Amino acid sequence: MAVYTDITEGELEAFLKNYDVGQLLSYKGIAEGSENSNFLLHTASGAYILTLYEKRVDAADLPFFLGLMDHLARKGINCPLPVHRRDGAVIGKIAGRPAALITFLEGMWMRRPTVTHCREVGKALAGMHLAVADFPLSRPNALSVEGWRKLWDGARPRADEVEPGLVAEVDADFAELSARWPSDLPSGVIHADLFPDNVFFLGDRLSGVIDFYFACNDLYAYDLATCLNAWCFEKDHAFNLTKGTALLAGYQSVRPLTAAEKDALPMLARGSALRFMLTRLYDWLTIPDGALVQKRDPFEYIRRLRFQRQIRSASEYGLGEA
Numbered sequence: 001m002a003v004y005t006d007i008t009e010g011e012l013e014a015f016l017k018n019y020d021v022g023q024l025l026s027y028k029g030i031a032e033g034s035e036n037s038n039f040l041l042h043t044a045s046g047a048y049i050l051t052l053y054e055k056r057v058d059a060a061d062l063p064f065f066l067g068l069m070d071h072l073a074r075k076g077i078n079c080p081l082p083v084h085r086r087d088g089a090v091i092g093k094i095a096g097r098p099a100a101l102i103t104f105l106e107g108m109w110m111r112r113p114t115v116t117h118c119r120e121v122g123k124a125l126a127g128m129h130l131a132v133a134d135f136p137l138s139r140p141n142a143l144s145v146e147g148w149r150k151l152w153d154g155a156r157p158r159a160d161e162v163e164p165g166l167v168a169e170v171d172a173d174f175a176e177l178s179a180r181w182p183s184d185l186p187s188g189v190i191h192a193d194l195f196p197d198n199v200f201f202l203g204d205r206l207s208g209v210i211d212f213y214f215a216c217n218d219l220y221a222y223d224l225a226t227c228l229n230a231w232c233f234e235k236d237h238a239f240n241l242t243k244g245t246a247l248l249a250g251y252q253s254v255r256p257l258t259a260a261e262k263d264a265l266p267m268l269a270r271g272s273a274l275r276f277m278l279t280r281l282y283d284w285l286t287i288p289d290g291a292l293v294q295k296r297d298p299f300e301y302i303r304r305l306r307f308q309r310q311i312r313s314a315s316e317y318g319l320g321e322a
């Protein structure tokens, strides 16, 4: 459930007076999502999403996130376009929260992505990596190795209760990642959370990428590694080589990887699996049952992490197969 802050019709009408979107026809809260409050609006000029930014998003980061969407949409990437207010701003306030209006994208996210969806997401990711080259803003990745360590410090004392042996496993991951994490690969602004629930399709056609609220500056190949984990495993946790092949081929059809990026991919995929395992584990241990925030399963990513520890070469993901 993701309507943490409710709004009245009066508040919404007053908010919309700042925009050229015409009269409000209807609005309703959207249940999906877990970080912010989202509403679907219909006005005389079309459909929009209103997002109220909740506590886990730092208001100081909003110009970066909204500026990025604006930049990508104008470069032809299928992502929401922030609607500018009459005074030119894109960030307003409603019910005491910072808020923005963005265009509505048609489509739905794929609960079971196919090989074709994996290829399309690879192409779209590479397209975004090319399109950010002249984006002027930057934001450090708070969820890279040092950020993971803080999460681990919080979760470690109880990690063995969740999964016996996890403390020793993850301590060893940190030792290896600290020694081998690459820093000299091509980098720029990455999406950093390109999971299936953040990509819409109309049939086989990718119609939209949403949720840029983890976007930051980091290695492009790390973004691709996150997609390998998020898109190419089956419900039984088995890696699907055909999907991996398609994702990587789709990406490389738009932006070929360098030899160093290919070499680093297993380490990056291991780090990315650790990152999502840790945020999930941290929430699992700290968010009380019954809280509105949706908790995601850390066990899925404990499995991913164990898989990634065994990988020695990107050819095991299907690199160069198609």
Ligand SMILES: Nc1ncnc2c1ncn2[C@@H]1O[C@H](COP(=O)(O)OP(=O)(O)OP(=O)(O)O)[C@@H](O)[C@H]1O
Pocket: 002, 030, 032, 033, 034, 035, 036, 037, 038, 049, 080, 102, 103, 104, 105, 106, 197, 198, 210, 211, 212, 213
């Ligand atoms: N531009 C858009 N067009 C259509 N639907 C959208 C758009 N933006 C958001 N949504 C809808 O709102 C839901 C939540 O959006 P989003 O993923 O950005 O929220 P969130 O709270 O940041 O969630 P999380 O970070 O957990 O994925 C999406 O699943 C989708 O249904």
Ligand SMILES: N[C@@H](CCO)C(=O)O
Pocket: 193, 195, 276, 279, 280, 296
């Ligand atoms: N994509 C993240 C949730 C944050 O958007 C996860 O699956 O853990």
